[in-house]
Amino acid sequence: MTTEGDLLHTVTSERISALRRRAGRSLVWVTGLGFLAIALWQGLYSFQKVGWGFDTWRPVLFAYLVWATALCAAQVIVRGEAGKRTLFILPAVLFVVSLVVFPLLFGLYISFTDWNLASQDGMKPNGLDNLRQMWNDTFFWNALKNMIYYVLAVLVEYAIAFGLAVLLNAQIRGRKFFRVAFLLPLMLSPVAVSWMIGKSMMEIRFGPLARLARELGWDRPSFFGTPEMARFTIMAMDAWTFIPFMMIMLLAGLQALPKEVIEASKVDGATPWQSFREVIFPLMLPVSVTAIVIRIIFKLKLADIIINVTSGGPGGATDSVTSFIFREYRDRSNVGYGTLLAMVYLVLIVIFITLLLKFASRFLERPQ
Amino acid sequence: MTDTARIFRDSAADRAHRAKWWTSRIAIYGVLILWAFICLFPIYWTVTTSFKLAPDVMKGNMVPWWDYTPRWKGWQSLGLSPDAIFQTSTVREEFLKRFLNSLVTSVTSSGLAVALGSLAAYGLSRFSYRFGFMKNSDISFFFLSQMILPPVVLALPFLVLYKSLALLDTRVGLILLYTLMVLPIVIWIMRDQFAGIPVELEEAALVDGLGIWGAFFQIVLPIALPGMVAAFILSLVLTWNEYFFAALLTSTDAKTLPVMVASQTGSQGINWWSMAALSSAAILPLVLVAVFLEKYIIKGMAAGAVK
Numbered sequence: 001m002t003t004e005g006d007l008l009h010t011v012t013s014e015r016i017s018a019l020r021r022r023a024g025r026s027l028v029w030v031t032g033l034g035f036l037a038i039a040l041w042q043g044l045y046s047f048q049k050v051g052w053g054f055d056t057w058r059p060v061l062f063a064y065l066v067w068a069t070a071l072c073a074a075q076v077i078v079r080g081e082a083g084k085r086t087l088f089i090l091p092a093v094l095f096v097v098s099l100v101v102f103p104l105l106f107g108l109y110i111s112f113t114d115w116n117l118a119s120q121d122g123m124k125p126n127g128l129d130n131l132r133q134m135w136n137d138t139f140f141w142n143a144l145k146n147m148i149y150y151v152l153a154v155l156v157e158y159a160i161a162f163g164l165a166v167l168l169n170a171q172i173r174g175r176k177f178f179r180v181a182f183l184l185p186l187m188l189s190p191v192a193v194s195w196m197i198g199k200s201m202m203e204i205r206f207g208p209l210a211r212l213a214r215e216l217g218w219d220r221p222s223f224f225g226t227p228e229m230a231r232f233t234i235m236a237m238d239a240w241t242f243i244p245f246m247m248i249m250l251l252a253g254l255q256a257l258p259k260e261v262i263e264a265s266k267v268d269g270a271t272p273w274q275s276f277r278e279v280i281f282p283l284m285l286p287v288s289v290t291a292i293v294i295r296i297i298f299k300l301k302l303a304d305i306i307i308n309v310t311s312g313g314p315g316g317a318t319d320s321v322t323s324f325i326f327r328e329y330r331d332r333s334n335v336g337y338g339t340l341l342a343m344v345y346l347v348l349i350v351i352f353i354t355l356l357l358k359f360a361s362r363f364l365e366r367p368q
Numbered sequence: 369m370t371d372t373a374r375i376f377r378d379s380a381a382d383r384a385h386r387a388k389w390w391t392s393r394i395a396i397y398g399v400l401i402l403w404a405f406i407c408l409f410p411i412y413w414t415v416t417t418s419f420k421l422a423p424d425v426m427k428g429n430m431v432p433w434w435d436y437t438p439r440w441k442g443w444q445s446l447g448l449s450p451d452a453i454f455q456t457s458t459v460r461e462e463f464l465k466r467f468l469n470s471l472v473t474s475v476t477s478s479g480l481a482v483a484l485g486s487l488a489a490y491g492l493s494r495f496s497y498r499f500g501f502m503k504n505s506d507i508s509f510f511f512l513s514q515m516i517l518p519p520v521v522l523a524l525p526f527l528v529l530y531k532s533l534a535l536l537d538t539r540v541g542l543i544l545l546y547t548l549m550v551l552p553i554v555i556w557i558m559r560d561q562f563a564g565i566p567v568e569l570e571e572a573a574l575v576d577g578l579g580i581w582g583a584f585f586q587i588v589l590p591i592a593l594p595g596m597v598a599a600f601i602l603s604l605v606l607t608w609n610e611y612f613f614a615a616l617l618t619s620t621d622a623k624t625l626p627v628m629v630a631s632q633t634g635s636q637g638i639n640w641w642s643m644a645a646l647s648s649a650a651i652l653p654l655v656l657v658a659v660f661l662e663k664y665i666i667k668g669m670a671a672g673a674v675k
Contacts, residue, residue, distance in 0.1 A: 007567050008494040008580070056534035084580055088491025089507065092484040092551065093499075096514060099548045103525035110524065167400055180662050181404040184411065187654040189609035191626040192647045196414045200640065206426050208413060240406070245669065252670030294515075301518050304611045308630050322520045322612070329616065335524055342521045353516050 016080050024077030031070040035063040068094050111340035117333035130340040140341055143312075143319040144348075146231065150302055150320060153235045154295050158288070160239070161246035166276075168247070169254040186244040190304035197237055198309035224310055227317030234318045237305050242298065246291045253287030254280070289360045296356065300349055321345045411655070418442035418644035425640050442641030446649065463628070463649070470608055470625040473539050477546035478603035482596055484547070485554030490584060492555075493562040494570075508559070515552040519612045522548075527616060539622045545613050550603040557602070560671045561595030562588070598668030601661055605654060625650045 039060045045053025054060075072090055075083035111130060115123035134140055168178060188196075201209045202223045213221035224230040257280065265275040303322035306312060312319035312327065321341070328338035417425060419438035429436040440449035447457025488511065491497070496504050526545060527536070535541035565588060573583035589596075611626040618627060629650050632643060658665065 008570055008574075057532040058534050061533050081580075085491065085495045086497065087581075088495070088584075089488040089497060092488035092511070092555070093507070095484060096511065096548065096551065099544065100514060100517065100522070103522055103529060106529065107521060107525040110528070163399075164403060167396055170396055172396060172400065176662075178400050178404055179666070180659055181407050183662060183665065184655060184658055185407050187605055187658040188411075188651045189611070189626050189629070189654075191609070191611045191630045192414075192651050193410070195629065195643055195647050196410045200417065200644070201410060201413060206428055208409075208428065208430070211428055240410075244407075248666050248669045252666070297516055300516075301520075303520070304626075307611075307615075322518060325520045326523075326612065326616075329524065329527075335528075339524045342518070342524065345518060346521045349516055349518060 016078070021078050024074040027070050027077070028067075028074045031063075031067040035060070035067045038063045064098070068098075107339050108343060110336055111343045113336040115336035117335050123336065126336070130337050133337060134341060134344065139316050139319065139324060140321070142316050143321045143324040146317070146319055147300065147321055149231060150235060150238070151296055151299055153239065154292060154299055157239045157243050157295065158246060158292055161243045161291075162250055162284075162288070164243070164247045165250035165254055166280075168251055182247060183244050185241045188241065190241060191308055193237060193241055194305050194308035197240070198233070198305065202233070224314065224318075227314055230310055230314055230318045234306055234310065237309070238299075238302060241305075242295065245298075246295055249291040249294075250284070250287060253284050253291075257283055285363045289363045293353075293356060293360055297353065411651070414644050414651070415648050417640055418648050420641060420644075422640070442643075442645035445639075445642035446645050448645070448649070463646070466623055466625045466628040467649075469539060469622055473542045473546060473622075473624060474604050474607035474610075476539075477543045477607050478550065478600050480543065480547045481550045481554045481603050482558075482600045485551050485599065486558045486589075486592070486596055489555045489558035490562050490588065493559055494567070508555075511555045512552050514548070515556075519549070523613060523616050526613075530617060537618050537620060537622050541617060542614060542622055542624070545617070546607040546610060549610070549613075550606055553606070554599045554603060557599040557668050557671045558592070558595060561592045565591050594664070594667065595671065597661075598664040598671065601657060601664050602668040604657070605665070608654060 041050065042053055042057055042060050044050045071094070072087060075086045075090060077083070079086070110123065112125060112127065113123040114126040114129065164182060168175060168182070172178070185193075197209075201207045204210050204220075204222060209223070210221045222229070223233045261279055261283070262275060265279045270278065301322060302320045303326060306318055306320055306323040307326055310318045312323055316324075322345075325338045325341050325345070328334050328341065416430070416432055416438075419432060419440070419442060420429065420436060421439055421441055424436040427436075432438045440451065443449040444452050445459065446463055447453070447455070447460030448463075452460075492504055492508055497507060499507070502510065522545070526541075530536040530538075530541050533541075535544075569587050569591075570580075570583040573587045574580070578586065609626060610624070611630065614622075614624045614627045615630065618624065629643075629646055632639075632646060
C-alpha cells in the first residue's frame with residue numbers, strides 16, 4: 001500500500017538564511033525550555049519544595065501546547081518546503097505520541113504500585129506483589145478464558161454475516177430497505193442495547209423474548225441463569241450489534257469480485273454451491289480475513305454490554321477482561337492492581353494479534 | 369410444428385424450472401425478511417414501549433391502537449411529551465444537558481480526528497518521511513496499531529493525569545480521548561481515499577503555481593470530501609455510543625447520554641416507560657443518520673476491506 005519515495009515531487013529553489021534557521025531553532029528551544037521549567041517548578045511545588053505554584057497542572061499542559069505549536073512552525077521556518085511536507089503528519093504524530101506513549105509509561109509505573117484510591121495512603125511501589133496477586137486471581141484467568149470463547153464466537157458471526165452479504169448481493173427488490181434495516185443494529189449504543197434487549201426483551205415475566213421462549217415450550221426461560229446460557233446470551237447480543245459491520249465489509253468485497261470469473265464458472269456448469277465453494281469463497285479470502293481480524297480487535301474491547309447487563313455474573317461466567325478491570329476500578333478503586341491487569345492484557349493482545357496477522361498474511365497475499 | 373408451439377412455457381421441464389426459481393426466491397426473501405425482523409424488532413419494541421403503561425407491558429401488548437392505546441407517560445417522565453414540554457422539568461434539563469454533552473463531544477472529536485487524520489493520511493500517501501528509524505510504512509503501522517490498544521489500558525493513567533490537569537469531568541478531556549480512539553480508523557479510511565486520487569492532479573496544480581498545501585486544500589480536499597464524510601460519520605457513531613471512558617472519567621458536568629442511560633437502569637428498577645423513552649431518545653439521532661446517510665457509512669466501512 002505505502003510506497004517508499006515521494007509520489008509527489010516538489011522542486012524548489014529556496015534558500016534559507018542562517019538567521020532564519022537560527023530563529024526557528026531558538027523558537028523551539030525557548031518554548032521547550034519554558035515548558036520544562038514550568039513543569040519542574042510545578043513538580044517541586046507539588047512536593048512542597050517551593051512556596052508557590054499553580055493550583056493544577058493545567059498551565060504545564062498549555063506550555064506543552066505552545067511548545068508543540070512552535071515545533072510545527074519551526075519545521076517550516078527552518079526547513080522550508082521539506083518542513084511543509086512534515087507538517088502534514090507532525091500534528092497527528094505529536095497528538096498520538098503525547099496521548100499514548102506518555103500515559104502508557106505512566107501506567108506501567110502505576111501497575112507496580114499498591115494504590116487504592118479509597119485509602120488515604122497514596123501510591124507505594126510494591127515490586128512484584130501485583131503480579132503474584134494476578135497469578136492467584138482465578139477471576140482474572142476466568143475472564144481470559146471467557147475472552148477465548150468470545151473471540152471464537154466471531155467465526156459464527158462471520159458465517160452469518162457472509163450468508164447475509166451473499167443474499168444482499170443477489171438480485172433482489174428493496175435492496176436499499178434491507179441494507180438500512182441490517183445496518184441499524186450497528187448504530188445503536190451498546191448501553192441502549194443492553195437495556196432494550198438484555199433488560200427489557202429478556203425480562204423473565206413480560207419480555208417478548210421470554211414469552212416466545214415459553215410459547216416454544218421452555219417452561220421457565222432464564223437467559224442469565226446458568227453460566228453457559230448467560231455467556232451465550234451476551235455473545236448473541238454482541239453479535240446482533242456487530243454482524244452488520246462484517247456484513248458490509250463482505251458485501252463490498254462481493255461487489256468488487258470480477259464478474260467474468262463467476263460467469264465463466266456458470267458456463268462451465270458449476271452449481272451455485274460449487275461456484276460459491278470453488279470460486280467466490282477463495283476469491284473472498286483476503287476480504288474475509290481483514291473483516292475477521294478487525295472484528296476480533298473490536299471483540300477484544302468488549303465490555304459495555306457485560307457491564308450493563310450482567311456485570312460479569314453469574315459468578316464471573318460472562319466477564320470479559322475489560323469489564324472485570326472496570327469493576328476493579330470502580331467498585332474496589334484498586335488502581336495499582338487493575339492497571340497491572342490491563343498491562344498484562346495489552347501484552348497478551350499484542351502477542352495474539354501479531355501471531356494472528358502472521359497467520360493471516362498467508363491468506364492476504366494470495367494473488368487476486 | 370414442435371418449435372412454433374413453444375409459446376406456452378408450461379412443459380414439464382419449464383414448470384420444474386419455474387418451481388425451483390420460486391422456491392429459491394421464497395427462501396431468499398424469507399431469510400431476508402426474518403433477519404430484517406430480528407434487526408428491527410428491538411427498535412420497534414423500545415419505541416412502542418415508551419408509549420405504554422405498566423399493564424400494557426405486563427399483558428404483552430404489541431400493536432398500538434390495536435391492543436393498547438398509546439400514552440405519553442414515558443415521554444412525560446422525561447418532560448418531552450406535548451403537555452409537559454412547556455413546563456419546567458428537571459428531568460428534561462438533565463436529559464438535554466447530557467444530550468448536548470454527547471453531541472458536542474462526538475461532533476468535535478470526530479471533526480478533530482478527521483482533520484488530523486486526513487492530513488496525516490495525505491502526507492503518508494504522497495511523501496516519504498523518515499523519523500529516526502521510522503519510514504512511511506512504520507509510521508502507518510504506528511498509527512494503525514493504536515486500534516489494538518484496549519481502552520482499559522489507557523483509562524487509569526488518564527484518570528490520574530486528568531485529575532492533576534483538572535480535565536476530569538470536562539468535555540475537553542473526553543474529546544481528546546475520543547479523538548485518539550477514532551484517529552486510526554480515520555487514517556485507515558482516508559489513506560485508501562487518497563491513494564485512489566491520481567497524483568497527476570496535484571502535479572498539474574503545482575505546475576500552475578500552487579504550493580503543496582494549496583494543492584491539498586483546493587484540489588485534493590474537494591475530491592476526497594465524500595471519503596471524509598464517511599470517516600466523519602463512522603467516527604460519530606463510535607464516539608456517540610462510547611460508554612467506557614465516559615463512565616470512568618465523568619461524573620456530573622460532562623456526563624454523556626450512554627452514561628445517563630446506564631445509570632437509570634440501575635437506580636429505577638423496571639420503570640419501563642421512562643427507560644424506553646430514554647433509550648429511544650438516545651438511539652434516535654443515529655437511527656436517523658443511518659437511514660439518511662447509509663451510503664456514506666457503507667462507503668466508509670467498505671474502504672479498507674477492498675483494496
